[in-house]
Amino acid sequence: MDTGDLKVFEAVARLGGMNRAAAELNTVQSNVTARIKALEAGLGCALFERHARGVTLTAAGRRLLPYADRIGRLLADARQAARDDGLPRGLLTVGSLETTAALRLTPLLARYAADNPDVDLVLRTGTTRELIGDVLEQRVDGAFVCGPVAHPELGEQVVFREELVVLAAPGVASLDAIWSVAEMRIVVLRAGCSYRQILETLLARRGIPVQRQLEFGTLEAIFGCVGAGLGITLLPRALIGDVCRAGRVSMHALPPADAMVDTVFIRRRDGFTSSALQAFLACAADGFAEAKAA
């Protein structure tokens, strides 16, 4: 059983056919067949059932597949680990929620990029669920998501904790006034934003349907929209500044159980921590410690 064999095996399993796998692997079908046969002979059991429209995994194949994946990933990690001489360089792919990226990460990313010119930094955004998958499948080295995650294969560290507050039009006196409305329009920074989900959950819990959502790319636009009474929004208190005191919007605190949200940085427990990632973690710890002190 060889790493090459396992790669072939994985491709055949994923694509459901030897021809397709051969095409992907830039080789010919007879070759793929031969390697699978060799693998099966070495293991002493069949991995695929052959039929007219391709192949499907046998029970043994299904048991082997996750190992093939893990071994492949471990090999990639091993290569990286051996090459990594302690100086941050190469590719660093970090995931983040849209909102976190837009509102919190820019200074950090800018500083990291400036400090580490040899690192190619890639930012990938998605929902918490998607990003967890990305980290598990090693599509990103780590990600900022909405915590807690509590996944056995993931390590997480709280990066910052923030209080979410509801913003509404200036005239709104209290939360109760908001909850008593028959239906609600919400304003978000980006579609799929995690704050949107939280807000929708809060509204759903009180039986208030969300009529429509408005999406704006900047905080200022959101403030303007909310101030004009077009809807409500949910944002970290620290980001609101003085638009509230200026009377442009009204701010409403939530009960602590709903209000406090942790943003955590997750990464694979068993994955290799490259120098580039290590430097990133240090930079992040630094940056957010400053933010807290300020």
Add this chain to the structure above:
Amino acid sequence: MDTGDLKVFEAVARLGGMNRAAAELNTVQSNVTARIKALEAGLGCALFERHARGVTLTAAGRRLLPYADRIGRLLADARQAARDDGLPRGLLTVGSLETTAALRLTPLLARYAADNPDVDLVLRTGTTRELIGDVLEQRVDGAFVCGPVAHPELGEQVVFREELVVLAAPGVASLDAIWSVAEMRIVVLRAGCSYRQILETLLARRGIPVQRQLEFGTLEAIFGCVGAGLGITLLPRALIGDVCRAGRVSMHALPPADAMVDTVFIRRRDGFTSSALQAFLACAADGFAEAKAA
């Protein structure tokens, strides 16, 4: 980078020389040299420093080595996982403390062996420390040791919790009478027994030197020896039976903090759980649940 290459790499690293590795791998030195060179070329960095008395790992080599081990183990797991069709068979190697094996495990092992005729059961004994190493290095599939272990790579489950009591000669009135002795002889079931270590720790904490230890293979012999005033011993209360009520020895409870000992079954968190091991766990859970009920 290939699994064969990694095996060669591991052997060279462990033996500190290409000739020695070649001998172990049943091949010739030129071959080992060639594969290491290929591996280094593939990675783009040197893995060994060559000098007159063999080779030593470079920093890159040191980083790679743990991955080589892990990949090797994962490959072995993968092979097992693919072959394992759900029916317990093959080799099952279990570790245990001497004492646990002698006093608790025999009925369990007998039943397991009877229920699973296709499994070759191997029992390996050692101290908790040794057994932890055995489990980590995959020399055993799992082990009964003195808990708690709390190692990140190991999962543990408490198998039974027992109260240890001190046994002394019939005339001894209390623990204080024992602690006030100037020196003490202790009686144990086997050398290296974990109860011996606990007892020695207890004595050491009170500044009592252990003069000599007596070792006997059966509980009866220990009772006789202790009853004759030759020394004291430490044993689970459940194993003592009525020798105490019969007046042959005196029994002394310890403070709860010292008295309660957990026996836990440990195994690798990420390791493959074979059908044979799964059946063993079921058998153990069953057997010890009965023991508790009785």
Add this chain to the structure above:
DNA sequence: GATTAGAATCGATATTATCGATCTGTTTTG
């Protein structure tokens, strides 16, 4: 300076992987 242990190198050989063509058995299509 001779000896020794150990790694590098090299040419010959054996092994293995790859390729392209062909065969066999389905399923779909005309």
Add this chain to the structure above:
DNA sequence: CAAAACAGATCGATAATATCGATTCTAATC
């Protein structure tokens, strides 16, 4: 129902590469 299309198995030729054994080179040790 026959033909075409599709998918895997098989096979012989060839290319690649792993292995071996002999030799060379180097740095310690005697």
